[in-house]
Amino acid sequence: MSARPFGNRATRGAQWREPRPPADPFLLTLTAFFVTGGAVLLGAWSSDFIRASLKAGGDYLPWMAWLLYGWIAIAIVPAAQAFRAYRGGRRRAEALRQGDIAAARIAASESRGAAWTSIAVAFFLFILLGLGIFLFTNDRAVGRTFFSWPIMRDTFGLILRAFGLNVTIFCVTEIFVLVWGLVVALARLAPGRAGGALRMLAIAYTDIFRGLPSIITLYLIGFGLPLTGLPIFAAIPTPWLAILALTLTYGAYVTEVYRAGIESVHDSQIAAARSLGLTHLQTMRYVVVPQALRRIGPPLLNDFIGLQKDTALVNVIGAIDAFNQAKIIASNHFNLSAVTTVGLLFVLILIPQTRFVDWWIARDARERRAGRA
Amino acid sequence: MALIEIDHLVKRFGTHTVLQGLDLNVTEHEVVCLIGSSGCGKSTLLRCINGLEDIQGGEVRLHGDRVSGPGVDLNALRRDVGIVFQSFNLFPHMNVLQNIMLAPRKVLGLTRPEAEERAFLLLRRIGLESKAHDYPDRLSGGQQQRVAIIRALAMDPLVLLLDEVTSALDPELVSEVLAMIRELAEEGMTMILATHEMGFAREVAHKVCFLHEGKVHEEGPPERIFSAPERERTRIFLKRIIDAGRL
Numbered sequence: 001m002s003a004r005p006f007g008n009r010a011t012r013g014a015q016w017r018e019p020r021p022p023a024d025p026f027l028l029t030l031t032a033f034f035v036t037g038g039a040v041l042l043g044a045w046s047s048d049f050i051r052a053s054l055k056a057g058g059d060y061l062p063w064m065a066w067l068l069y070g071w072i073a074i075a076i077v078p079a080a081q082a083f084r085a086y087r088g089g090r091r092r093a094e095a096l097r098q099g100d101i102a103a104a105r106i107a108a109s110e111s112r113g114a115a116w117t118s119i120a121v122a123f124f125l126f127i128l129l130g131l132g133i134f135l136f137t138n139d140r141a142v143g144r145t146f147f148s149w150p151i152m153r154d155t156f157g158l159i160l161r162a163f164g165l166n167v168t169i170f171c172v173t174e175i176f177v178l179v180w181g182l183v184v185a186l187a188r189l190a191p192g193r194a195g196g197a198l199r200m201l202a203i204a205y206t207d208i209f210r211g212l213p214s215i216i217t218l219y220l221i222g223f224g225l226p227l228t229g230l231p232i233f234a235a236i237p238t239p240w241l242a243i244l245a246l247t248l249t250y251g252a253y254v255t256e257v258y259r260a261g262i263e264s265v266h267d268s269q270i271a272a273a274r275s276l277g278l279t280h281l282q283t284m285r286y287v288v289v290p291q292a293l294r295r296i297g298p299p300l301l302n303d304f305i306g307l308q309k310d311t312a313l314v315n316v317i318g319a320i321d322a323f324n325q326a327k328i329i330a331s332n333h334f335n336l337s338a339v340t341t342v343g344l345l346f347v348l349i350l351i352p353q354t355r356f357v358d359w360w361i362a363r364d365a366r367e368r369r370a371g372r373a
Numbered sequence: 374m375a376l377i378e379i380d381h382l383v384k385r386f387g388t389h390t391v392l393q394g395l396d397l398n399v400t401e402h403e404v405v406c407l408i409g410s411s412g413c414g415k416s417t418l419l420r421c422i423n424g425l426e427d428i429q430g431g432e433v434r435l436h437g438d439r440v441s442g443p444g445v446d447l448n449a450l451r452r453d454v455g456i457v458f459q460s461f462n463l464f465p466h467m468n469v470l471q472n473i474m475l476a477p478r479k480v481l482g483l484t485r486p487e488a489e490e491r492a493f494l495l496l497r498r499i500g501l502e503s504k505a506h507d508y509p510d511r512l513s514g515g516q517q518q519r520v521a522i523i524r525a526l527a528m529d530p531l532v533l534l535l536d537e538v539t540s541a542l543d544p545e546l547v548s549e550v551l552a553m554i555r556e557l558a559e560e561g562m563t564m565i566l567a568t569h570e571m572g573f574a575r576e577v578a579h580k581v582c583f584l585h586e587g588k589v590h591e592e593g594p595p596e597r598i599f600s601a602p603e604r605e606r607t608r609i610f611l612k613r614i615i616d617a618g619r620l
């Protein structure tokens with residue numbers, strides 16, 4: 001008789017068919033209680049610590065106690081979840097005693113879910129407490145240096161006006177980069193032997209400017225161009241030199257984004273367009289690039305966010321952007337709170353954009369599921 | 374004089390020779406069906422005629438003009454030779470009307486109203502004018518393929534190449550596409566079809582060419598090729614088709 005390659009059908013995989021009781025969530029529940037307890041204890045301790053620090057500085061007012069100890073109330077959430085996890089464990093044990101494996105599985109799963117929620121919220125509390133201690137430790141050194149409210153308030157107008165330069169630089173650069181990146185990408189994909197030189201040029205450009213740190217490109221353009229002594233270059237204002245340097249750097253990244261998008265359009269689309277008599281450039285213009293553009297949105301915005309942050313580097317060539325303004329304020333007040341303002345502004349301007357990218361990706365995925373795109 | 378003359382065409386992909394000295398003549402208003410097992414070079418031959426593949430030897434002539442090899446205006450050739458693909462290849466970001474109008478406007482230089490008039494004339498013929506503003510993904514495979522055919526016809530080509538145009542379709546959608554091709558044949562459209570639909574080839578073709586080992590192994594009128602093939606390989610191929618219940 002020939003061997004049975006898959007074994008005996010009656011016993012094969014029997015261990016998987018046997019209904020198995022769910023694992024005991026006891027350890028996880030215990031961990032949830034521990035972490036919650038730790039968060040409460042650490043919360044009480046750090047509130048004492050902050051109160052002492054405020055008292056020593058003479059800034060303590062009685063109503064602050066509500067704020068200081070009230071926030072430990074957040075710990076109610078992990079505590080309640082830990083208790084739910086415990087009850088779920090009990091129900092699991094009860095169901096098992098009655099031989100109801102399905103009910104036991106549901107109870108155990110609820111118990112594990114509650115325990116994980118508890119642990120996650122408790123960790124969030126730990127992070128908040130750590131942040132509080134970080135700000136108030138060493139006689140509030142960090143808090144005073146980076147979060148001095150009066151300085152932040154008084155210099156906000158100056159910073160905001162200087163931030164306008166950052167916004168101008170990245171908006172103009174983004175427009176240039178969109179055009180320049182597409183031009184280089186098309187050169188990179190120029191067909192035939194005639195396109196060889198163009199392709200080489202495009203490759204050399206992307207290799208060099210993706211490799212060069214943007215701060216070095218800023219130096220080369222910002223200090224190099226005026227040094228040529230040619231009147232046209234010498235007359236370029238500093239912000240425009242910054243725009244030029246950032247366009248060169250980010251144009252190299254965006255070229256690759258465009259290229260990936262263009263190459264993701266299937267060859268059969270190009271064959272169809274060419275077979276209708278469209279030239280290479282017409283095929284790119286009407287068939288390939290429009291399809292590529294729909295796919296490159298998210299990676300493109302990713303590069304733009306990098307570009308926006310890099311506008312903080314233009315201070316090295318002497319442009320008075322928000323970061324440079326903040327440094328000036330810092331040396332006048334011996335305090336870095338204005339730098340924090342700049343950081344917050346950069347984060348604030350980022351948030352709507354990332355939400356936009358998320359929305360874009362979700363829409364893309366929806367359309368792909370619907371068979372479009 | 375034949376409309377299309379193919380002399381000793383050689384096509385290699387790397388070291389793999391697909392066509393080795395293939396000869397074929399197609400006269401005006403003739404419908405030629407290419408048959409043969411998969412990978413025998415039917416599709417490659419069509420792509421070579423349209424200049425979508427560069428060739429390694431021989432030549433293709435259209436109206437006596439050489440249209441293969443270096444220095445040929447491929448864009449001009451493709452204006453006269455339309456091709457329809459197995460996978461439709463409609464442009465997914467354009468609606469049906471835009472798909473049809475793109476080439477007439479950009480290549481032939483028609484104005485928008487002219488191109489639109491031509492597109493609607495063709496759409497009406499296939500009964501799809503109500504779909505003019507739909508995107509291709511809203512159409513069935515059969516509808517997409519018929520739109521792809523009139524997209525090629527909108528360029529008013531001398532020859533239409535059809536590359537297994539029903540192979541990607543659900544069986545119940547095949548007939549609507551075949552009916553359209555039959556109609557074109559009756560109107561005198563010159564066509565070269567690569568096909569696996571033997572029954573259809575038998576009915577519509579003026580000439581059937583059996584491709585084998587990179588050459589036209591046997592050619593002749595369909596009645597003779599299908600009922601009394603002269604050569605051994607053709608007989609074997611047709612026997613397999615009959616055994617599979619496809620003829």
